[in-house]
Amino acid sequence: MEYEISKIDEQTWVLSEGFVRFFLIAGEKEALLLDTGMHVGKALEAARSLTSLPVRLINTHADPDHIGGNKDFSEVMMHAAEEENYVQHGSGGGCTKIFPVSDGQIIDLGERPLQIVWIPGHTPGSIGLLDIKRRYFFSGDMVQQGSEIFMFGPQRNLAKFAESLEKLEKMSDKFDLIFACHGQLPVKPSVIPELIAGAKKVMVGEVAGQAREMFGTKIMACDVGCDVLLVEPF
Secondary structure: OOOEEEEEEOOEEEEEEOOEEEEEEEOOOOEEEEOOOOOOOOHHHHHHOOOOOOEEEEOOOOOHHHOOOHHHOOOEEEEHHHHHHHHHOOHHHOOOOEEEEOOOOEEEOOOOEEEEEEOOOOOOOOEEEEEOOOOEEEEEOOOOOOOEEEEOOOOOOHHHHHHHHHHHHHOHHHOOEEEEOOOOOOEOOOHHHHHHHHHHHHHOOOOOOEEEEEOOEEEEEEEOOOOEEEEOOO
């Protein structure tokens, strides 16, 4: 599938594949590919067209639209709580050597430290990356605006989703821009309290959802203003 590449800055790129996007983040010594999309299939080749640095891979989580190009890598970093989800979705087509990362861990690309932030809810091992010096936050699927967040199925937990958003709200003085894998780009941190309020209203039945069917499953689409949460019927 075709993809588009655009610059966030001189060392950061966004690779867009229709409804999903992934990112290349470069330091002085190495580069990090954050997810690999769904159908691109040549994510590593795309990354190498942008930088001559060694490229490592990290997944924000293991839903199929984030691991489609993993097969070109010999190893991948992800949170340990996400490994089961990764295996269930085919281990990225064969990339099975996993290096677990933990909450608060720093990955230094060379004058570009990135902090792992564990934010379960969308999936058990969802993580974001805080780009400390540039004050960016790469949110995976946990923080979006103008899109739909999948919160139905066995891996999802709406209560933990709200808790993780509250964690991000407490550290929102550390970032100015949020780069999500879906929806608008970039997003302001002010969307986080809106998502928290919306998730809590959905949990207590204060948002009237619209019935839908996705992948053979009956769900409810709950419009919380800044986004739509797709949840189990209530």
